[in-house]
Amino acid sequence: MSGHSKWETIKRQKGANDAKRGAIFTKLGNQIAIAARGGTDASMNASLALAVEKAKAANMPNANIQRAIDRVNDKNAAVLEEITYEGYGPGGVGLIIETATDNRNRTLPEVKNILVKNGGRIADAGSVMFQFTRKGVVRVAATGEDALLGVLDAGAEDAVEEDGELLVYTEQKDLAKVRQAIVDAGMDVKDAELQYVPNGTVAVEDSEQAQKIFKLLDALDDLDDVASVHTNADITADTNE
Numbered sequence: 001m002s003g004h005s006k007w008e009t010i011k012r013q014k015g016a017n018d019a020k021r022g023a024i025f026t027k028l029g030n031q032i033a034i035a036a037r038g039g040t041d042a043s044m045n046a047s048l049a050l051a052v053e054k055a056k057a058a059n060m061p062n063a064n065i066q067r068a069i070d071r072v073n074d075k076n077a078a079v080l081e082e083i084t085y086e087g088y089g090p091g092g093v094g095l096i097i098e099t100a101t102d103n104r105n106r107t108l109p110e111v112k113n114i115l116v117k118n119g120g121r122i123a124d125a126g127s128v129m130f131q132f133t134r135k136g137v138v139r140v141a142a143t144g145e146d147a148l149l150g151v152l153d154a155g156a157e158d159a160v161e162e163d164g165e166l167l168v169y170t171e172q173k174d175l176a177k178v179r180q181a182i183v184d185a186g187m188d189v190k191d192a193e194l195q196y197v198p199n200g201t202v203a204v205e206d207s208e209q210a211q212k213i214f215k216l217l218d219a220l221d222d223l224d225d226v227a228s229v230h231t232n233a234d235i236t237a238d239t240n241e
Contacts (some may be wrong), residue, residue: 025064026224028055030100032068034080040069046176049190057191064069078102082227085111086128090119090212091204093233094128101225110223118216131232132196136175138168141188154181165190169197198232210235 014203032051040046042052048069055065073078080100085108095115101107112122143161151159151168155178156163158169170178172194179192204210213233220229 009056011103011218021223024058024137025055025060027100027227028058028060029064029068029071030080031055031117031227032065033071034076034082036069036072036138036229040072045126050179052177054166054191054193058140071087083223084124084129086125088120088123088128089115089216089231089233090210091202091233093202093204093213094131094230095123095212095220096132096219096230097231099198099223099225100227103173107225108225109151110225111220114216114219114223119178119212120216129140129196131200134172135195136170136172136178136192136195137197138170138175139181139190140166140168140182140233141190144167147187150187151178152186154185156182195228196230200229201232201234204233204235 001177002073028051032055034044035048035051040048044047052065055068060146068158070103078147080102081104083098083099083101083104087097089095097111099107099111105203134154135157138151140147142150143164147166148161151166156168156170156175157174159166161167168178168182175192175194179189183189204213213231213235217229217231220226
C-alpha cells in the first residue's frame with residue numbers, strides 16, 4: 001500500500017480543531033442519511049454503524065445523529081445523491097472528490113470553480129479513478145510487531161506504521177468485519193472508513209507547489225457537499241503545516 005498522504009493527517013487535525021462544527025456535522029449527517037438507506041438499525045447495517053461511530057467520534061450530538069437516520073423515512077426531505085468527481089491538481093496530481101448532495105446543479109459548478117481557481121481542472125470519468133483502489137482503512141492506536149500481527153490475524157490485507165499508529169487496509173467488503181475483529185482483540189480503533197487509496201503516488205518536493213495543493217484540497221474540503229477528498233500526491237516538502 002502507498003499509505004496515507006500528508007493530507008489525510010492534516011484533514012484529521014483540521015476536523016479536530018475546526019471551529020465550524022456545524023459544517024462538519026452537516027457532512028457527517030449526510031453520510032449517515034445515505035448509509036441509513038440500507039436499514040435504520042445500526043446493528044444490522046454495518047455502513048450505518050461506521051457512519052454513526054465516526055459522527056460520535058466528532059462529538060456530534062445524539063439528536064443530530066437520530067435526525068439524520070430518520071431522514072430516510074421523511075418524505076419531505078431532499079433526496080441526497082452520492083456523486084464522485086475526478087480531477088487534477090497542480091503538478092498533475094490526481095484527485096477523487098466524493099460528494100453527497102441534494103442539488104448536483106449546484107455541486108458540480110462549485111467543485112469546478114475551486115479546481116480552476118487553484119490551478120486544477122475537472123477530469124473525465126475514469127481518467128483518474130484507475131489510479132486508485134477502493135479500500136477499507138482502519139486507524140489503530142498501536143504500534144509494534146505484536147500489534148501488526150494482531151491486525152493481520154484479524155483479517156487485514158496490509159498494515160503500515162505511520163505517525164505512531166497503525167494504518168490497516170482491508171478489502172472494501174471486509175471493513176466492518178476486520179474493524180470488529182481488531183476491537184475484539186483489545187486494540188483501540190480511532191476510526192474506520194472506506195477510502196480511495198492511491199496505487200502509486202506523485203512526489204511533490206517543491207514547497208510552493210505543495211502549498212498550492214494544500215490550498216486546493218482545503219478549499220474543496222470546505223464545501224458542504226464534499227464528503228471526502230483523496231489524492232495521490234506524496235508531499236514531502238516542508239510546508240510549515
